[in-house]
Amino acid sequence: MGSGYLDAAAGAPPHPAAAEALTAALDGGWADPAKLYGAGRRSRLLLDGAREAIAEVLGARPDEITFCASGTHATHLAILGGLAGRRRAGSRFVHSAVEHSCVLHAAERHVAAGGEATSVPVDRDGRVDVAAFAAAADGAALASLMTANHEVGTLQPVAEVAAACRDRGVPLHTDAAQSAGRFPVPPGWSLLSASAHKWGGPPGVGVLAVRTGTRWRSPMPADDRERGRAPGFENVPAAVAAAAALQAVTAEAAAENARLSALVDRIRAEVAARVPDVEVVGPATGRLPHLVTFSCLYVDGEALLHELDRHGFAVSSGSSCTSSTLTPSHVLEAMGVLSHGNVRVSLHRDTTAADVDRFLAVLPEIVADLRKGLEGL
Amino acid sequence: MITLDQRGRRCPLPVIELARHVNDVGVGELIAVAADDPAARVDVPAWCRMRGHEYVGEDTAPDGVPVYTVRRRR
Numbered sequence: 001m002g003s004g005y006l007d008a009a010a011g012a013p014p015h016p017a018a019a020e021a022l023t024a025a026l027d028g029g030w031a032d033p034a035k036l037y038g039a040g041r042r043s044r045l046l047l048d049g050a051r052e053a054i055a056e057v058l059g060a061r062p063d064e065i066t067f068c069a070s071g072t073h074a075t076h077l078a079i080l081g082g083l084a085g086r087r088r089a090g091s092r093f094v095h096s097a098v099e100h101s102c103v104l105h106a107a108e109r110h111v112a113a114g115g116e117a118t119s120v121p122v123d124r125d126g127r128v129d130v131a132a133f134a135a136a137a138d139g140a141a142l143a144s145l146m147t148a149n150h151e152v153g154t155l156q157p158v159a160e161v162a163a164a165c166r167d168r169g170v171p172l173h174t175d176a177a178q179s180a181g182r183f184p185v186p187p188g189w190s191l192l193s194a195s196a197h198k199w200g201g202p203p204g205v206g207v208l209a210v211r212t213g214t215r216w217r218s219p220m221p222a223d224d225r226e227r228g229r230a231p232g233f234e235n236v237p238a239a240v241a242a243a244a245a246l247q248a249v250t251a252e253a254a255a256e257n258a259r260l261s262a263l264v265d266r267i268r269a270e271v272a273a274r275v276p277d278v279e280v281v282g283p284a285t286g287r288l289p290h291l292v293t294f295s296c297l298y299v300d301g302e303a304l305l306h307e308l309d310r311h312g313f314a315v316s317s318g319s320s321c322t323s324s325t326l327t328p329s330h331v332l333e334a335m336g337v338l339s340h341g342n343v344r345v346s347l348h349r350d351t352t353a354a355d356v357d358r359f360l361a362v363l364p365e366i367v368a369d370l371r372k373g374l375e376g377l
Numbered sequence: 378m379i380t381l382d383q384r385g386r387r388c389p390l391p392v393i394e395l396a397r398h399v400n401d402v403g404v405g406e407l408i409a410v411a412a413d414d415p416a417a418r419v420d421v422p423a424w425c426r427m428r429g430h431e432y433v434g435e436d437t438a439p440d441g442v443p444v445y446t447v448r449r450r451r
Contacts, residue, residue, distance in 0.1 A: 327415050
C-alpha cells in the first residue's frame with residue numbers, strides 16, 4: 001500500500017493491530033475499570049493487560065506506567081510532578097534547547113511560578129554535549145533530555161546523560177515520543193513520557209512512567225484514577241489498542257528501521273544531488289531511521305508545503321511562515337541552520353520505495369518553480 | 378555601507394534581498410539588512426555560511442529593529 005502521507009512524526013497511520021484491538025476492546029472495555037462488578041472487572045483486566053504490555057516494551061514495571069490523554073499531557077505531568085516532588089532539592093529545571101515545545105511550555109510554567117530553567121545548547125547536528133549537559137544539571141532539581149528529536153531526527157546521548165545525572169543525584173526525564181517502538185528506551189531515566197499515535201496506536205493515549213523511588217507529586221487536583229497520577233476516566237479501549245500497536249511495531253522494528261533508514265538515506269542523497277542550494281539538516285548517522293529534514297534556500301516554506309500538498313504529499317515544516325506564532329522552529333534556530341524553505345519528511349510502515357521515488361521526482365521541479373526569478377542569486 | 382530596509386517583510390524575502398544586493402558592495406566591504414522577521418536572525422548567518430560570506434553580527438536600529446551585518450567575501 002502506497003501513500004503520499006509523509007508526516008509520521010506528527011502521527012503515524014494506525015497499525016492494523018491497533019484497529020483490530022480497538023474494535024474488540026470497545027466491546028469488552030467500555031465499563032468503569034474502578035468498579036467491582038463484572039463489566040468493570042473486565043475493563044480492569046484489559047487495562048492491566050495493556051499496562052503490562054507497554055511496561056515490558058518500555059523496560060518498566062507495570063505499576064510505574066500511567067495512561068493519560070496525550071504525549072504532551074504525559075510530559076507536563078512528568079516535569080511539573082518531578083519538580084514538585086523535588087521542591088526541597090531546589091527549583092532549577094535543566095533541558096536541552098531542542099526539546100519538544102511541551103517541555104519548553106512546562107519550563108515556562110515553572111519559571112512563571114518562581115522556578116528557574118536552564119537550556120543546554122546543541123551542536124550543528126542538534127546534539128547536546130554530555131559534559132556540558134552534566135555540568136548544567138549539577139545541583140538541579142530535574143533534568144530533561146529527549147531520546148530523539150522530532151524535527152531533525154537526532155538521537156541524544158540519553159544513557160550517558162542519565163548516568164551523569166545519577167552521579168549528581170538529579171533525576172532525568174526523557175521524552176521518548178519519537179523513538180518508542182523503534183528503539184529500546186535508553187537506561188537510566190527516572191521519568192519517561194511517550195505518545196501512542198507516534199507508534200501506530202490511536203490518538204489520545206499518552207504514557208507516563210515514573211520509576212519506583214522517584215520523588216514525584218501530582219501537579220493536578222487529587223483523583224483516584226491511575227494511582228493518583230493522571231486524572232479522569234481511563235480510555236481503556238484506546239489503551240488496549242496502544243499496547244497492541246506497540247507490541248506489533250516493536251516486533252517489526254528491526255526490519256522496518258532498516259527499510260526506512262535506506263529510504264531516508266536515498267532522500268538525503270537525492271535531495272542534495274537534485275535540488276540546488278539545499279541544506280540537509282541533522283546527522284547522517286545517530287538519527288531516527290524514518291525522518292529527514294532539509295531547507296531550500298530562498299523558498300517560502302508555506303508555499304512549498306502547499307505545492308507538495310497539491311501533488312498529494314503531506315509533510316511538515318519548521319519554517320516561521322508555517323507556525324501559528326510566525327517564529328522559526330526553535331530546533332532549527334538552536335542548530336543554527338537555515339529555517340526557511342524547510343521540509344520534514346517522516347516515513348512509516350505504509351511508505352513504499354515508489355512513494356519516495358514519486359516525491360523525489362516532483363520535488364526539484366516544485367522548488368525550481370518557487371525560485372523563478374531568483375536564478376543566479 | 379549599504380543597509381537594506383526589510384521591515385515588515387517575511388523570510389525568505391530579507392535573505393533574497395541580501396543576495397540581490399551583496400555584489401553592490403566590494404569584496405571585503407559590509408552590507409547590512411534591517412529585518413523584524415525573527416527568522417532573519419537564523420537565516421542571515423546560515424545564508425552567509427552557504428554562500429561563503431562572513432556574518433559580522435547583529436545590531437539594533439534606532440526604532441528597535443535588528444540589523445544584521447555581513448562582509449562580502451567573494
